[in-house]
Amino acid sequence: MGCGLVSRQKEPVPLKGIEVEVEVRDHVATVTSSLRYENKEESPIEAVFVFPLPGDAAVCHFSAKIGQSEVVAEVKEKRKAHEEYDDALSSGEQAFLLEESEQSPDVFSMRVGSLPPGESASIRLKYVTELAVEADDGLRLCLPAVLNPRYQPRGSGRAQPLVASVPASLVPYTLSFSARVTSPRPISKVESNCSLEPLQYLNTEQTQATVRLGDGHKFDRDVELLVYYKDAHRPAAIVEAGEDSAEPGSLMGDPVIMLSLYPEFSASPALCGEFLFLVDRSGSMDDGGRIGSARDTLLLLLKSLPMGCYFNIFGFGDEYDQLFPASVEYSQTTMDEALEKAKTMSADLGGTEILKPLKHIYKQPCVPNQPRQLFVFTDGEVENTKKVLDLVRSNASSHRCFTFGIGEGASSALITGMAKQGGGHAQFITGTERLQPKVMQSLRVALQPAVVDISVSWVLPKGVSATPLSPPITTLFHGQRSLIYAQLTGRNSGASEGSVTVKYSMAGQPSENKLGFGLTPDKDTGLVVHRLGARTLIRSLELEQREGEQQGEAVKKKVVELSVQSGVSSAFTAFIAVNRGSGEAVRGPLLRRNVPVPMVDDWCSLKQQMLMEPEDGMWRPFIDRRHQDLNTLRCMREEFMSMGEEYEMSIGDINELGEEYQMGDINELMNCVDSLFPEEPQPQLPPPIDPLLQMITLQKATGFWTIIPELATALGKTHEDLEKSKPLQVAEDVWATLLALIWLHGFKMEAQDEWQLVAMKAVSWVRAKKVGCVTECVEAGNTLLGCKVQKEDLGL
Incomplete structure (x- = not known):
């Protein structure tokens, strides 16, 4: 076939390559993608490309260059944009349309038409996004490359698939990626789940650097960039000047401030709570060992829960099930029953219908004096994202929601949106990353006492007022970033500084954090802060529109006005560009060419295609x-x-x-x-046993270990070794517990995030025993195990 690259359906693919340039400024990124199209067919075509973007991205520019002419798209109400696009094509003019999916804010579609035979077009797409803060203080930028077919709930009425996709190894276009990082703080390092060329510093202060994707990148994963700064937890404020051409008093005409707050407070972990674990058991979780990782994670979670709390486990797919009829109190008996269930958990429940189990969970009465904490594990491939977010938001007052996106192609809109609406924290696990450390980090966050009575107050010069663009802060966690956007309206009388104070109460104790900032606007930011502020307000209004019935149209009108004014995408608008006078009227229908996106090559994805x-x-x-x-x-x-x-x-x-x-x-x-496909017998080897998980498996619910042969094996000793080396005056269970603690500190410090809560339970148990010979036991344990752990290291 002489028309170049082709899709699985043997149709030519007009998209030839994607170039991505990223500009990171502190914790905000501007991402510019250039897409090269070429029509090598004999007839005019319309190219349709459905692709993922970060769920919280603010798309702010869309343009097309054909030959020497360039057309820049405008934001218009979606229906009007579609009419203009169709009219342009029927007149033979070239038109370009970009819009957000109605079902999920992290899926966009681009339509390029009419592209005449032999013609080329270069499409430029730009968006701005905040970088998410990881538990290790890295700032995460994700460039979604994989868009797996989203699960369509039965009865949704959609007859057509959301996206044309092919296995990542067959994607017929290339990707190049480069990033420039600038910050007032030194850049410690930049890491990625993909191969990177060495980081290049641009100055001696190491506050500017560039990095590129290595050669030979495959479209088999999302591109993840982790940026690490020194002094990462420093609060900061950016005041950005308005647009000169915009009307004063409007959002784009006034200055906008973005505050990054890192509240610091100390509190002992709560020893109560109702912990609900909702585990995706759809067919796609069988890929890459995801379900096995979920089983190991449940083991860690169950061993780390505090005595006196309540818990339950739910699995979901096409249907859902639950371990106990209602949440049960955590004890040795209930923990053992849950562990037995977790061992047999498999990815056998079909699709990814998350809405039904969520509705069921929210209908269950909360346990009195046990704050509800919901942990959701999913590969995040659902179509009805907005309905899920609305449900979580409407129940946010009764729980906190912590989410974990597992594997490539997980929907960032679903994972981050559920956590944001549920007042929790989101984590993503890709490639060969272990799920367990991130889950345990989130459990430590969940065990922080709830912060209540949160208020924000401003001190500004006379004549200046702050109009919030962000929704009210409903949750705060120690060391977790909170972002506040506000429009600064009015005329400054000359004062150069202001401040904001966040007040709150925790465990009955009032506290506050104050941040001062300069009011001199920065004019060299490309209106990034304005667009992120507009995006934040637009998302809040869209949620309000979906929840309100009588005022729905009024709110929708406000969203459209704000979207058009700021040039930022929304659910009710689209970018439209028309190359006027670019051709003759097309006779007959245009040839439609769907541009495939990469997907993870597994059974779930194949099944979605198979049912097209x-x-x-x-x-x-x-x-x-x-x-x-x-x-x-x-x-x-x-x-x-x-x-x-x-x-x-x-x-x-x-x-x-x-x-x-x-x-x-x-x-x-x-x-x-x-x-x-002749069948080749594969030897069935038992999975290797993780020594850390083996050790944790042996711990009792209250926190202690006992001297049994399995413990001796985990320690690399014999049962006789453990008994002979035990000091005479110490009880066997105390001796076993101290040995386990010494082993964890002596051999598994690199995995401390995973066993820290387990060790805290053990230390509390030892303290309650009021052991008088701890020093002697630690010395004997070091001798037996060959360690040099100090009593103070154990927290005793």
């Missing part, structure tokens, strides 16, 4: 012999046999080998498949 229904009514599962195995194909057979309808279907591989079969010939078809 093309215009000709044929079901066409596409089988690529290089990337699918026999087990996957047998899953296909089960899926088709369960459909129960007489559809025509075909099967083909990359060589266009294929035949068509009626539904009744499914077994004949699969026999053909079996011959193409």
